[in-house]
Ligand SMILES: [Zn+2]
């Protein structure tokens with residue numbers, strides 16, 4: 647038998663050395679079983695007890711941090727397109743799309759404040775959720791229950807020196823938000839006017855609902 651070939655201990659086939667994984671602990675520097683047999687054995691072991699294999703892999707990652715980092719980075723790069731496709735597919739769910747739009751609006755309004763050199767807190771999604779609860783999930787101008795149309799209005803507009811802090815952010819529907827715009831000072835009289843206008847508009851368009 648040539649030194650470039652050996653017999654697999656599992657399938658008994660005579661194969662090129664390159665068909666065997668390297669193994670420093672073996673005399674000939676190769677595993678006794680061929681790669682194909684090894685892979686099959688590992689697949690069977692995984693099918694029999696996936697949790698065990700997952701725990702082993704996790705341990706190996708923890709014990710080899712440098713290797714792990716490189717491995718995860720390579721995986722990240724190799725699966726870029728699939729990941730993006732999954733992101734796009736999830737976005738087809740209207741609820742997720744609405745959530746994303748709201749998150750974009752939130753970060754854009756913070757960016758606008760920072761651009762003006764104004765104080766702008768980094769506010770977590772959880773803080774926003776609590777803030778919305780303070781208003782019972784309703785638009786502070788017209789009182790409509792908010793859904794996909796939720797906007798965070800700077801009560802005192804940034805243009806009037808308002809700050810991007812939670813206490814200056816009020817939940818509003820898009821109809822009210824666009825009408826209030828950068829009105830300042832925002833009087834109770836003006837709030838009522840907008841509310842009436844928006845409610846009338848909603849009544850008109852009852853036949854063609856605008857909200858999900
Ligand atoms: Zn084999």
Ligand SMILES: [Zn+2]
Pocket residue numbers: 785786787788789790818819820821822823844
């Ligand atoms: Zn409203």
